[in-house]
Amino acid sequence: MAPDPYAAAGVDTAAGDLAVELMKSAVRRTHGPEVLGGVGGFAGLFDASALLGYTRPLLASSTDGVGTKVAIAQAIDKHDTIGQDLVGMVVDDIVVVGAKPLFMTDYIACGKVVPERIAAIVKGIAEGCEATGTALVGGETAEHPGLLGVNDYDVAGAATGVVEADRMLGADRVRAGDAVVAIASSGLHSNGYSLVRHIVAGAGIQYGDQAADFGTTWGEALLEPTRLYTTPVLALIDELGADVHSLSHVTGGGIAANLARVLPQGTWVDVDRSTWSPAPVFRVLADLGGLALPDTEGTWNLGVGFFAVIAASRVDAASAVLARHGIDAWQVGVVGDGARPAGDFEQGAKGVDGGAVRLVGTYADAARDGAK
Known part of the structure; x- marks a missing residue:
């Protein structure tokens, strides 16, 4: 078998696959019957039939990251709380208008995929989603060798919620x-x-x-x-x-x-x-x-x-x-x-x-x- 040129460039797709396997169970715990297709699809699917019960449903969206707090997690090699930080920064912005969160996606960019590290981050995100009643319907882990150091990463997320128009706060x-x-x-x-x-x-x-x-x-x-x-x-x-x-x-x-x-x-x-x-x-x-x-x-x-x-x-x-x-x-x-x-x-x-x-x-x- 010929050498994998992508691996030679510093990207380990096998490590990425292992990271997904390690995080699957935590992600699934955020899924109710509204989530279709499970983990690993190109797009996350969420059944919006419940919105038919609203008179005028307004969708609320938010996106954010954790900022330079990740540098401290990297410095002491502790990654199991950064995910909760991400959920707090993203999902709690939606609640400001009175909206109930529906689903969230995440994005992790890193210099090198260390499966256990990525799984710890996503486990924290999933636990935060579970605590807030938010389905974690998808995400992406991107390996950027040469742009980020081998122990460097950053996280971001986006979430969507819903509020009845006449109950919106402001x-x-x-x-x-x-x-x-x-x-x-x-x-x-x-x-x-x-x-x-x-x-x-x-x-x-x-x-x-x-x-x-x-x-x-x-x-x-x-x-x-x-x-x-x-x-x-x-x-x-x-x-x-x-x-x-x-x-x-x-x-x-x-x-x-x-x-x-x-x-x-x-x-x-x-x-x-x-x-x-x-x-x-x-x-x-x-x-x-x-x-x-x-x-x-x-x-x-x-x-x-x-x-x-x-x-x-x-x-x-x-x-x-x-x-x-x-x-x-x-x-x-x-x-x-x-x-x-x-x-x-x-x-x-x-x-x-x-x-x-x-x-x-x-x-x-x-x-x-x-x-x-």
């Missing part, structure tokens, strides 16, 4: 006097890792070093996976109904900018820092970088992964729903309109001319308020 539903409820993050999630890596490198820390503040290695602490909000937030929408007006996923751009995107023009919110205490990971990193916590508010979530803008009378009910899902939630502000106070507000972001938001006050002392 800034148009928000009214003056609404309460702004913060929903706790699990840590850094998957944003601001270029700053994280810059701080760690500047401090001379290796990711395998023990971090006394966290009881783990630095790498393990920084790979804390992104919290998945789909199930608890959909429960919030189901239980509070029309009293949920808008939602915001706090990702790239930080706290104020992401909240401003889901407020109507002419409204404003003062987010009260004193209502919560950022987790130790934020404080330790800021101290290492010689930064005050407010300096990082446009980069890190500082403990708030999601916002819900709701009717003021439903704050306790919202907190109770989220508590049943093991997530802290608390009121941080009230939507105002008309003339806003003097001060530096952030208005809109990412092409959205929305409301205006600023953070006021001082963060609670972690020793005094360790619950949030």
Whole structure:
């Protein structure tokens, strides 16, 4: 048999096939009866008959990656949580408009296919999809020798969901006097890792070093996976109904900018820092970088992964729903309109001319308020 010229160029198709075999069972667990054709087809098939029950179904779509957090996974050879990060970044953006996720696809580009590594990444994606009720209907692993190093990879994904048109959430539903409820993050999630890596490198820390503040290695602490909000937030929408007006996923751009995107023009919110205490990971990193916590508010979530803008009378009910899902939630502000106070507000972001938001006050002392 003649030598395989593709293998000579650095692409191992047999390794790719083995990776698919290793991930199959995890992917199949995300499949309900709506998924047709199983694993390995050229296209994923999803039976959309359920949409016939909608009066006016709107399809919601989102695409994203994990960013430079993958560099830490590669540094300590731990790849089983990056998949959950990807699902969180992609699927939880769909929920912002009130949509229920239907299906997702993924894409992994790598310098060399190591079947066990690829399978670990996809297993994490599949577990995240299973937790959010999302079918993982397809994906692609591409080997790019010469472009990426043998241990390098990047991940991306896209997802589609559906919402009834008259139940879609957004800034148009928000009214003056609404309460702004913060929903706790699990840590850094998957944003601001270029700053994280810059701080760690500047401090001379290796990711395998023990971090006394966290009881783990630095790498393990920084790979804390992104919290998945789909199930608890959909429960919030189901239980509070029309009293949920808008939602915001706090990702790239930080706290104020992401909240401003889901407020109507002419409204404003003062987010009260004193209502919560950022987790130790934020404080330790800021101290290492010689930064005050407010300096990082446009980069890190500082403990708030999601916002819900709701009717003021439903704050306790919202907190109770989220508590049943093991997530802290608390009121941080009230939507105002008309003339806003003097001060530096952030208005809109990412092409959205929305409301205006600023953070006021001082963060609670972690020793005094360790619950949030």
